[in-house]
Amino acid sequence: ILNVEQSPQSLHVQEGDSTNFTCSFPSSNFYALHWYRWETAKSPEALFVMTLNGDEKKKGRISATLNTKEGYSYLYIKGSQPEDSATYLCARDGSGNTGKLIFGQGTTLQVKP
């Protein structure tokens, strides 16, 4: 079993604040790390797929970094907006090349206007 841990479990910030979350995972036999955003009553939306140690990816105000040697990834949101309110999930490929994902429990972000 490859345990993926996310912290914090929940987060409340004011509009305009920047924030970050952590995803930690076993570093052995690493293949890929996925980040998803899941808004209530919608489908989980893919944010990033990261494979290489030192990878940094950016989409608008959201960016992510990856350290495969120590087994962690950070997700950053710059200037949070109320529409960023969602649960952010990270997942590791569990078995190398099948796409079977092992998810963390998620970080729920609430951005107050």
Place this chain on the structure above:
Amino acid sequence: GAGVSQTPSNKVTEKGKYVELRCDPISGHTALYWYRQSLGQGPEFLIYFQGTGAADDSGLPNDRFFAVRPEGSVSTLKIQRTERGDSAVYLCASSLSSGIPYEQYFGPGTRLTVT
């Protein structure tokens, strides 16, 4: 284009009943995954199809759970003799293939409640 769809969106059933949950993947996606999310937890892998065959069913909790994908497109997750512990959101995802870390595109889920 059309995304992954799942029906029904909500299902309430009595303990002991049989249920079927349907997933329509994105056209052309050969890989299809089922996950289950229980309250307060992240999604948990159930089964993965490559084409028509179940390539990995190691996540199915017991033999009450079964899934099919007879024509390599639509998939049905079947749960026999439902129990209250089966209550969860069942998510379906599809991707172009496996072997390369393609993005998985998720449906909105089916919320199953067993009373």
